Amino acid sequence: MKNKIHHILRPLVVLFLVLSTARVSAVPPRFTDRFVNNSSSIPSAQVTQTIGFTMNSFSTVGSIQMEQCTNYPFIGTTCTPPAGLSLSSVVFDSQTGNTGFTIDIINSTSNKIILTRVPSPVTADPNTYVFTSITNPSANNQTVYIRISAYASTDATGDVVESGGVAYSTQGAFSVGAFVPPFLTFCAAVTVTQNCSAVTGTFLSLGELLSTQTKAVSSQFSGATNDPNGFSVYILGQTMTAGNQVISQIDTPTVSLVGVSQFGINLRANTNPAIGANSTGNGTSVVSPNYNVANQFVFKNGDKLTSSSLSTEFNLQTVSYIVNVSKNQAPGFYATTVTYLAVAAF
Amino acid sequence: MKRVTIIAALVLVMYPFSVFAQSSSTSYQVNESTFNSGGNIDTNSASYNARGGAGDLGVGESSSVNYVAFGGSITPDQEYLEMGLTSSNADLGLITPSTTGIGVTTFYVRAYTNGSYVVRSTNQPPVNGSYVWNAMATAGASIAGTEQYGINLTANTSPTNSTYPAGAGSNPTQTPSTTFANGQAATGYNTPNIYKYVVGDTIATSGGGRAWGRTDYSLTIIANIGGLTPGGAFSVDQDLVVVATY
Numbered sequence: 395m396k397n398k399i400h401h402i403l404r405p406l407v408v409l410f411l412v413l414s415t416a417r418v419s420a421v422p423p424r425f426t427d428r429f430v431n432n433s434s435s436i437p438s439a440q441v442t443q444t445i446g447f448t449m450n451s452f453s454t455v456g457s458i459q460m461e462q463c464t465n466y467p468f469i470g471t472t473c474t475p476p477a478g479l480s481l482s483s484v485v486f487d488s489q490t491g492n493t494g495f496t497i498d499i500i501n502s503t504s505n506k507i508i509l510t511r512v513p514s515p516v517t518a519d520p521n522t523y524v525f526t527s528i529t530n531p532s533a534n535n536q537t538v539y540i541r542i543s544a545y546a547s548t549d550a551t552g553d554v555v556e557s558g559g560v561a562y563s564t565q566g567a568f569s570v571g572a573f574v575p576p577f578l579t580f581c582a583a584v585t586v587t588q589n590c591s592a593v594t595g596t597f598l599s600l601g602e603l604l605s606t607q608t609k610a611v612s613s614q615f616s617g618a619t620n621d622p623n624g625f626s627v628y629i630l631g632q633t634m635t636a637g638n639q640v641i642s643q644i645d646t647p648t649v650s651l652v653g654v655s656q657f658g659i660n661l662r663a664n665t666n667p668a669i670g671a672n673s674t675g676n677g678t679s680v681v682s683p684n685y686n687v688a689n690q691f692v693f694k695n696g697d698k699l700t701s702s703s704l705s706t707e708f709n710l711q712t713v714s715y716i717v718n719v720s721k722n723q724a725p726g727f728y729a730t731t732v733t734y735l736a737v738a739a740f
Numbered sequence: 741m742k743r744v745t746i747i748a749a750l751v752l753v754m755y756p757f758s759v760f761a762q763s764s765s766t767s768y769q770v771n772e773s774t775f776n777s778g779g780n781i782d783t784n785s786a787s788y789n790a791r792g793g794a795g796d797l798g799v800g801e802s803s804s805v806n807y808v809a810f811g812g813s814i815t816p817d818q819e820y821l822e823m824g825l826t827s828s829n830a831d832l833g834l835i836t837p838s839t840t841g842i843g844v845t846t847f848y849v850r851a852y853t854n855g856s857y858v859v860r861s862t863n864q865p866p867v868n869g870s871y872v873w874n875a876m877a878t879a880g881a882s883i884a885g886t887e888q889y890g891i892n893l894t895a896n897t898s899p900t901n902s903t904y905p906a907g908a909g910s911n912p913t914q915t916p917s918t919t920f921a922n923g924q925a926a927t928g929y930n931t932p933n934i935y936k937y938v939v940g941d942t943i944a945t946s947g948g949g950r951a952w953g954r955t956d957y958s959l960t961i962i963a964n965i966g967g968l969t970p971g972g973a974f975s976v977d978q979d980l981v982v983v984a985t986y
Contacts, residue, residue: 427985427986428819428985428986429983429984429985429986430983431981431983432981432983433862433981434862434979434981435823435979435980435981435982436977436979466818467818467819468818535822535823535824535825537820537821537822539819558819558986559818559819559986560819560984560986561819561820561821561984561986562821562982562983562984563821563822563823563824563982565823565824565825565847565980566825566828567863567977567978567979567980568825568827568828568829568830568845568847568977568978569828569829569830569975569976569977569978570829570830570832570843570845570866570961570975570976570977570978571829571830571831571832571866571973571974571975572831572832572833572834572835572841572843572866572963572973572974572975573833573834573835573972573973573974574834574835574868574965574969574970574971574972574973574974575834575836575971576971576972577837577971618967620965620967620968620969620970620971621970621971622869622871622970622971705967705968705969705970706967706968707967707968708967740971
């Protein structure tokens with residue numbers, strides 16, 4: 395009876411052992427720390443794809459297959475290639491860890507990259523394999539599995555010695571939009587704050603004009619713009635007049651001459667006469683050369699006083715007006731109105 | 741008889757190595773075994789924790805000091821990753837030096853990994869021609885009148901504008917519950933009313949190692965202009981990339 399039981403059980407046990415052993419050997423070790431990093435998830439985008447994993451089998455490996463599918467990550471199951479995915483122009487950019495691989499261009503396909511090398515044992519160093527010029531799948535919200543498997547052979551045939559899956563997802567980008575209104579902020583008055591938050595006065599009095607003394611007063615303007623091409627400030631107006639009597643304007647930069655009829659301006663800090671201030675502020679506006687020399691004055695209707703060729707923060711400018719009269723200057727009530735014009739192109 | 745007993749024990753020892761989540765024959769294969777009935781179970785004791793679920797997102801984990809087991813509609817045998825937008829555009833509107841542009845968009849990540857996932861934002865800030873909006877390299881509050889572009893993934897009360905009078909955004913939500921999903925906003929992007937934007941930064945990540953289930957994220961974008969921010973239309977396609985490690 396004992397022998398009979400042994401006779402019956404022995405083949406069953408052997409069968410169990412064979413089946414169990416076969417099942418174990420059919421499951422290759424899994425890569426660890428597996429990932430795929432795409433430079434973009436936008437469908438159909440040209441991307442750089444970095445695939446990383448660690449091999450722990452210490453087996454001899456001559457090839458690695460990376461197959462992209464939309465149905466399963468499982469090695470050996472039917473693969474549905476992602477629509478629109480193209481690996482046909484892929485460039486093998488770099489490799490770390492277990493290296494020495496090149497693309498097997500004969501056996502690689504539009505959804506499968508096979509890396510090949512002279513078979514050699516692998517180490518457990520983290521591997522990264524970077525590929526460029528990959529075209530993402532065309533579908534939106536598409537989950538894509540990459541089945542990664544290593545082989546002892548050089549052409550991804552034979553037994554899988556180690557494997558694992560990773561996944562990535564395509565996704566259309568969302569649009570972010572905003573509109574920034576163009577602006578030109580400008581102010582002119584007797585005194586202004588740099589950011590134009592406050593302005594004071596529109597009237598300047600030179601008092602009694604004398605042939606023995608220069609009369610001088612000042613006003614200010616400030617401006618800023620987000621126009622990429624900047625802005626310019628012009629002065630419009632005439633010299634001082636009293637009826638048909640005129641105080642001559644200074645056509646070219648000239649010093650103040652007491653006893654000579656003159657009307658001129660500049661935008662600098664002067665010592666003769668002591669009037670004015672240099673430009674202040676963090677902007678990029680610059681004063682036109684004719685109006686940018688201390689103690690030199692000039693006035694021409696329509697002249698450009700300042701300009702910036704790019705968007706600029708505020709610059710506060712101080713305009714100094716000087717008036718001299720000769721002994722022969724006709725008496726009268728001399729006055730003028732000047733207008734400051736700021737222009738941006740946008 | 742004694743000899744038989746010993747051999748049978750060997751068979752039992754070998755058996756666990758052949759357990760699979762997949763069932764197959766030459767003509768049939770089941771990659772994931774799912775039984776959609778029942779509800780969530782969350783049982784804990786000092787030495788044992790069990791979680792289970794039902795339905796499409798029914799994924800669970802049972803563990804003790806020496807043992808971890810998974811069950812549900814998607815098991816760790818299958819690497820899985822899904823990302824989707826649930827709103828497509830974020831219009832920040834007209835922005836002036838005294839107002840802040842605010843936009844909100846939403847996306848979700850559904851993953852099943854034994855490791856973790858991260859979500860990265862890979863694109864530049866909005867551009868107008870060749871001009872790129874100044875991004876907030878360090879986390880900070882919104883300041884009207886200072887050129888800023890930043891994002892976060894939390895519920896905010898500041899800044900506000902006419903479209904978002906109480907602030908914008910919401911905290912990540914786990915679907916169907918925190919039992920199954922664990923996504924969270926990443927450091928730098930997880931503080932209410934504080935914003936940041938660095939190209940390539942991780943803005944969200946799975947928490948606690950393993951990731952499963954679905955996390956819905958609300959991405960709040962704020963933008964302010966300065967005196968030099970050029971006028972005109974700004975735009976960008978926001979490209980989010982999710983990377984899972986298995």
